[in-house]
Amino acid sequence: MSRRLDSPFGKDAPSIEAATDACAYCPNLCLHACPVTTATGRTTEAPWALMTLTRWVATGDCAASPDVRRALGACTACGACTEACIHHVPVAATLQRARDLLHRRLGPDAQSRTPAIPAEAVGAPIPAGASGIPLWLSGDMVAFTSIARAAASRWQGRSRLLFDDHADLVCVRDLYPMIDAAVNASLVLTSLDAMSSSPPIPAGVVGYLPPCTATARLAMARTASHGSYVASLESWLGYAPALLRWDETGTCCGAAEPFHTQEPAAARAMAERVLQNARDRGIDVLVVLSASCATHLADVATATQSNTRPIRVFWPGGPHQTEALG
The missing domain is CATH 3.40.50.1860 (Rossmann fold)
Structure with missing residues (x-):
């Protein structure tokens, strides 16, 4: 019997393995809910496949590699699988954590373009991606933390922030406080603000x-x-x-x-x-x-x-x- 590899997830391996328990023995019951698989027809991108791959990496049955990291990127984190799952397994959160740990282990991926963070014009609504959320989703927590703390510093003192994209609003509201970058301002979607006019x-x-x-x-x-x-x-x-x-x-x-x-x-x-x-x-x-x-x-x-x-x-x-x- 071949010897298992050391997991690149380190001390996080047991928690990630536990998070994939329900998926590992599931007969792909959330397949119908995944918009990626439905659109592409590739079951290798189904939540079950990605969670099983994550489990193999956690248990040392699969080596960490850029190919594995890119495979785990075939998830938009829309949450349709979690909605369909009777156990409500947090697939998106588990895959994001795995990408973060793989990024730390493997370093930047030369074959995947680092998400561009748009510039923010003074006085204009905050454009999509400016919160750093694309970096968080890619697993680059170091870059995300740097972008987020710089943004929080710029926005301190402002009573109201307009966001063009819902992802940025939720990112600032829910993720920034986790990295000591809380913003004390009213967070509003540009589209909803426009409807009031x-x-x-x-x-x-x-x-x-x-x-x-x-x-x-x-x-x-x-x-x-x-x-x-x-x-x-x-x-x-x-x-x-x-x-x-x-x-x-x-x-x-x-x-x-x-x-x-x-x-x-x-x-x-x-x-x-x-x-x-x-x-x-x-x-x-x-x-x-x-x-x-x-x-x-x-x-x-x-x-x-x-x-x-x-x-x-x-x-x-x-x-x-x-x-x-x-």
């Missing part, structure tokens, strides 16, 4: 795509804030929009970084499924609250407009509005 209501049947960051891109429980988002939309529109629910396959559009950069074909296929889901429901205008999702969906909608029924992706972000006809 009553921007023009799009014509046609309106649908709403909830940000999957509200649940599990950061592996958090479903937040009560989602109810306030829907209430704000109803108040703005004057009626309840059609809702693309969390429990439907395909509600993650694939815009999350670094997944979008490293898996562009899969990200496009995921966006196409979201748009088709909306078309099947008779939706003409799809309201999206996060800028990165709106931009990604609008790009795909525009690229496919000649083959499908037109659908508009609408981000109510005031002067930073993103619209596209597809």
